[in-house]
Amino acid sequence: MTTFTELGLSECIVRAVSEHGYTTPTPIQLQAIPAVIKGGDLLAGAQTGTGKTAGFTLPILERLSKGANAPKNKTDRRPIRALVLTPTRELAAQVEESVRTYGKHTNLNSGVIFGGVGINPQIKLLKNGVDILVATPGRLLDHKQQGTIDLSHIEILVLDEADRMLDMGFIHDIKKVLAVLPQKRQNLLFSATFSDDIKALADRLLNNPAMIEVARRNSTVEIIAQKVHPVDRDKKHPLLAHLIKTHSWNQVLVFTRTKHGANKLVEQLIADGINSMAIHGNKSQSARTKALSEFKDGSLTVLVATDIAARGIDIDQLPHVVNYDLPNVPEDYVHRIGRTGRAGATGEAVSLVCVDEFKLLADIEKLIKRQLPQEIIDGFIPDPHAKAQPIQLRSFGGQGQGQGRGNGGGGGARSGNRPARPAQGGSRDGNPSRPATKPVVKQNTPRRSGGRGNV
Ligand code: AMP
DSSP states (O other): OOOTTTTTOOHHHHHHHHHTTOOSOOHHHHHHHHHHHHTOOEEEEOOTTSSHHHHHHHHHHHHHTSSTTOOSSSSSOOOOOEEEEOSSHHHHHHHHHHHHHHTTTSSOOEEEEOTTSOSHHHHHHHHHOOSEEEEOHHHHHHHHHHTOOOOTTOOEEEETTHHHHHHTTOHHHHHHHHHTSOSSOEEEEEESOOOHHHHHHHHHHOSSOEEEEOOHHHHHHHTEEEEEEEOOGGGHHHHHHHHHHHTTOOSEEEEOSSHHHHHHHHHHHHHTTOOEEEESTTSOHHHHHHHHHHHHTTOOSEEEEOHHHHTTOOOTTOOEEEESSOOSSHHHHHHHHTTSSGGGOOEEEEEEEOGGGHHHHHHHHHHHTSOOOBOOOTTOOOOTTOOOOOOOOSOTTOOOTTOSOSGGGOOSSOSOSOOSOHHHHSOSSSOTTSOOSSOOOOSSBOOOTTGGGGO
16 A cells, blocks of 8 residues: 655655544545646646545645755745635635644645635734745735735645636636736646536646546545435424434534525524534624534534535534535535545435425436435425425525526426425336325335436
8 A cells, every 4th residue: 555655755744644643645645646746737636525635735845845945944934835725714724724734844834814804914924924825816816916915936826626716706816816926836726526617727727737536426425324304395494403303413514505594594403402503604704713613623513504615614524414405506415415424434414305406306316326315204204295496596685605506596496396206205106197195204215216217
């Protein structure tokens, strides 16, 4: 088995990695680390959960700690030499934490800047100088405009979760940043998906890149136990409370489609005596940080999040992810459940699916190339006559974090009034037109083949 040392990392970096508990490189690390150390550009297809952060952090630390420009100590003023751009504040903070963790025995230092918090401490940080800066694009440009940042010594640029940055409308900001960087530099682009826009960005940015794609979907998806609970729209909240209480779940990440939905659910769960907080784009940075840290240290039972706010949340061995609403974009399902089952740990992802969401479920199953087992919970049998309603895509009064992306955005009653699983809610004798007389409560039985055609 290949070790971190054999990948070309120095002893002080390998030591930090092993002190952090990692002995074996993940597949993305096996490929990315030597490629980045070599110095060329890189195009990597990898999502959160694969170990991608260390995949670029470790070789960047290696490169910057060697050679003529390597700092002689931790404290001298120095120019920024590596810039990592991320779509969200949470991800920026986590990436910078990784840089600090893995770089602790080097002379390199790092900093993070993002919006939603005061700019003055960041100005001070930038004045003192850091070797590696992790930033969200908007705040980085604020600093550029104010003349409080010097990007003229950048040797390495990383675009992390580039697909998400484009989804969030950062392309113009990225172009503005690229325009002020030195021409000669190493570029690393990480993306979970490869849309035409990403390919266009890669074409513009990368020069003869090494290309890496790790088998992410299946490898991540396969170690996670996934289950669908068909349920009526208005029974989702009592069902969630029931699941949390009966199984004594104590660390649950719950996804809602909208910020309004997240707030409402938190109120309901708190009324049930379940300790919950929400994390989304309308929350202040301090509220988000507080919620995340209490969730991480185990004092908060339920964290309710919208997709973008949760992006990159990195919690080792998070046991439970609940899709309270299915995402509109099937790829988001994979991102969501990737919060559990990290780097080999097993986890459980549960989806509460009502009649409005059958089409979304079918899209997800198509993407992950498997049918998800369904289980109707006793006491929460869905009404077989319920009619699908259009899916609400936007929060009330929100400004669009995590909504309205992809898939035409229309939602709506796309699936008609069909049960999530024909084998249970409908005919069991092979006649798909015969309506169910009574829904069947089953435990964990895989859907019979042919079910997909009905959704
Ligand atoms: P990432 O894909 O960067 O978000 O990392 C996913 C998770 O895997 C994080 O919790 C990392 O700390 C963890 N991780 C990264 N590299 C390794 C490794 N070589 N062995 C085990 N876990 C790792």
